[in-house]
Amino acid sequence: MKYLRLVRASLMRKKTRTLLTIGSIMIAFLMFGLLSALEKAFTAGVDIAGADRLVTIHKVSLIQSMPLAYYNRIRAVEGVTEVTHATWFGGYYKEPRNFIATFPIEAETYLKIYPELEIPDEQRAAFMQDRAGMAAGYVLAEKYGWQVGDRLPIRSEIYRQDDGSDTWEMTLRAIYRPKDNLGDPTALMMHYDFFNESLPERIRNRAGWYVLRVDNPDNAPQIAEAIDNQFANSSTETKTSTEKAFAAGFANQVGNIGAIVTGVVTAVFFTMLLVTANTMGQSVRERTNELAVLKTLGFTNNRVTVLVLIESLLITAVGGLLGLGLAWLLIQVLGDALRQFLPVFYLPPRDLLIGLALMAIFGLVAGALPAGQALRLRIADALRRGA
Amino acid sequence: MSSVKIRGLTKTYMRGSERLDVLNNLDLDVKGGDFVALMGPSGSGKTTLLNLIGGIDRPNSGSIFVDNQRIDQLSDRQLAHWRSRNVGFIFQMFNLLPVLSAERNVELPLLLTNMAAAERRSRARTALSLVGLDDRASHKPAELSGGQEQRVGIARAIVTDPGLLLCDEPTGDLDRKAGDEILELLVALNQSQGKTIIMVTHDPHAAERAQRTVHLDKGRLEMDAAA
Incomplete structure (x- = not known):
């Protein structure tokens, strides 16, 4: 918890970029939530x-x-x-x-x-x-x-x-x-x-x-x-x-609803992954000197790596939870209106759990490359470049 | 008070296929409580030597003892722990985190301890008041003058009460007045708190404030003079 302020401050360094990234993650998880409900609507009979x-x-x-x-x-x-x-x-x-x-x-x-x-x-x-x-x-x-x-x-x-x-x-x-x-x-x-x-x-x-x-x-x-x-x-x-x-x-x-949903969700998530990984990569590159300073102060390689991963996880979790929350809200609001056409239209708890797991996985995957850069960062080289 | 003993220190860099001998079989002793100015032309190896003493770079050969502990053989993880407890770094460009307030910057090294949040803040405040900046605790670096930023840097360096302060051109980015104030502060830390200080500088005026000046040239110790 004591590092949360540091992580949050790092994320808020470029507010617009962070918010846009969170927005893209939110849209991805909104799509995931809505498509999950749609798939449920078509396959409820099967279940x-x-x-x-x-x-x-x-x-x-x-x-x-x-x-x-x-x-x-x-x-x-x-x-x-x-x-x-x-x-x-x-x-x-x-x-x-x-x-x-x-x-x-x-x-x-x-x-x-x-x-x-x-x-x-x-x-x-x-x-x-x-x-x-x-x-x-x-x-x-x-x-x-x-x-x-x-x-x-x-x-x-x-x-x-x-x-x-x-x-x-x-x-x-x-x-x-x-x-x-x-x-x-x-x-x-x-x-x-x-x-x-x-x-x-x-x-x-x-x-x-x-x-x-x-x-x-x-x-x-x-x-x-x-x-x-x-x-x-x-x-x-x-x-x-x-x-x-x-x-x-x-x-x-x-049509094969499951395959269609999986295809769309995969495409959306892949794009989201690229956006998040790019944001994290850019963010870490810009902070090379600061990460070197943290290491100079005594932060171990692992600790700096974990901080970068937490940033990535946090950004994915915030965007993901907003997206799933919005999907849930929309399904509640639209559910009644769509009941005639889609009698079973809701966000299954199982898919909510899958959503949470995806947030963790994407957070880790998007953060892996920049975290690796942070891990390998040599203090003397980074300080020399930053000086 | 930390003493430093260096023997046969060699550091070589490769620039493409070219081999650069930055430090060449260098010996140096710094007594606990000394204030040493490290001078020399650009590329003479001053900063490299400082980095090696601070455990943020590794020599090709030779040994470095700080307070009789050999540090050049420690693992990366051990070195990180050692740095957090024993060394304070002061940089030319201050190297504060721009997104954190002065107090939060000073608190950073304490995050590595088991201290409670309240104690961390109290210590950070104390360090800031020692450098005369307790009224700027909530300001971000961009809201401070260069001299004030360097004071925050010094507060960050001393907040864990290390015995050794390593300063890389601490006045290099400041005007004369602010630079003098920083030097005053370093002298005070050396004299009143017994900190061992090794300061890299180009500025003879700054070096005059040290008790001893060591000249480096082409990776060798050229002259060692007491003030």
């Missing part, structure tokens, strides 16, 4: 995917549906303990711009397989009892000011009822909250039976995808293979994968 959950979809694509009869055949496969299904409804509220991720589900089994969707007991019971009931994520309910008990028209851009109507009148019976905020709090669930019975006869009894739980995640590959083998060479072949792979595939429809 929360259960290791013991598999997803079976039509072999051709996710948008092709499968016969409902597959339900029992999948359930019968050895190692499968629970099966449910869901379908993409293409829903919206009143106008197409009010898009809502809506799923007709087999509620009883669905909520067993997804225990992370937390619903108060009485609302859960009400939802289960009302065939024309719905369960909405809390963010969706807040957005439209929906209350439990509201009767709401939900329209579909894909399906038409037997009578030609595109509107399903339902009552909001439950509002769910994803545990630890890791699920999608903007979705809407309706009962499959209610949905199925309203459809024209020819398109009834189809399911979008099946989700199943297995008794042992280690057996997942064999079980997936057994399921797909059952439907091989049929008119509707299937593709079964882990929920993680399914969610990753879904997220990667817009």
Whole structure:
């Protein structure tokens, strides 16, 4: 601590240069924070995917549906303990711009397989009892000011009822909250039976995808293979994968988000590293004489080296913490506005720790070269040059 | 009071492929409490000799004893510790850290001790008052005159109470009046506190204040005269 004043004074020697460097570090860590949150938004499904959950979809694509009869055949496969299904409804509220991720589900089994969707007991019971009931994520309910008990028209851009109507009148019976905020709090669930019975006869009894739980995640590959083998060479072949792979595939429809984020962050950090290393190098070169004086007074080579490294670490830490702090603040402010598009948008604690580690690493790397110069500085030579 | 004994001291520099013999088999004795002026033409090896006595450069051969401790064989780390306790350096260009106040500059050598902050500040203040600058403690070097800067340099050199003060042209960058004041201060430190002082100077007027003048030329001791 007693050297902190010395370090701070050295950094404040050229205020503008130091502040500009801190600014560039701040921008780098601001980008890191925002991109981390963005990556989280796209890959949240992957992270929360259960290791013991598999997803079976039509072999051709996710948008092709499968016969409902597959339900029992999948359930019968050895190692499968629970099966449910869901379908993409293409829903919206009143106008197409009010898009809502809506799923007709087999509620009883669905909520067993997804225990992370937390619903108060009485609302859960009400939802289960009302065939024309719905369960909405809390963010969706807040957005439209929906209350439990509201009767709401939900329209579909894909399906038409037997009578030609595109509107399903339902009552909001439950509002769910994803545990630890890791699920999608903007979705809407309706009962499959209610949905199925309203459809024209020819398109009834189809399911979008099946989700199943297995008794042992280690057996997942064999079980997936057994399921797909059952439907091989049929008119509707299937593709079964882990929920993680399914969610990753879904997220990667817009590109490999992880790789994009890593690429951008690497470029930004590399630039920041050059800027900081240049600042530190210049700062040490300008102070050659002073560092020699410190050594003359009895500061050892190591002590002078550590002082230079502390300067570098301090400058990176100040810039980094400001950047991450600003990112956190922006995410809080923008999070609500973006909730409709990015339901899961927050700065994960893990990435905050990575940010702190990066500050330390970049501080040390940026300071390494000038610290080496300070270490090797020969007092007599430096004083002679400075005289 | 620190005594200095030098035997067979040789220092050679390489300038490109050219070999420069800066000090050549030099012997010198300085008694504890002496005030010695080191004179000679430019390039005669005065500053090099001062650097070697202060342990900030190493000889090619020969030995240097300060208070009977041989310092030319100490490691860099040991030399740094030795300097912090035993030697005070006073430079021609003062070499103060421009970003620190006078008091913080004087406090610098004390950062290497285990002293509490309050004691460090108190000692720095005492050193500044010894050189007559206690009212300038909070001023930065740029806010001081050359003479005042050198006083701060002297306060920094004596704050750890070393027995040996090494001065490299301490009045070289000052006008006559300020230079005289600095010399007065050095004489006082020598006489009242018994500091051994070795002062490199070009100025015969400054050398007159020393008890003894040593002349160097081409790396050899040419003349050794008591005042």
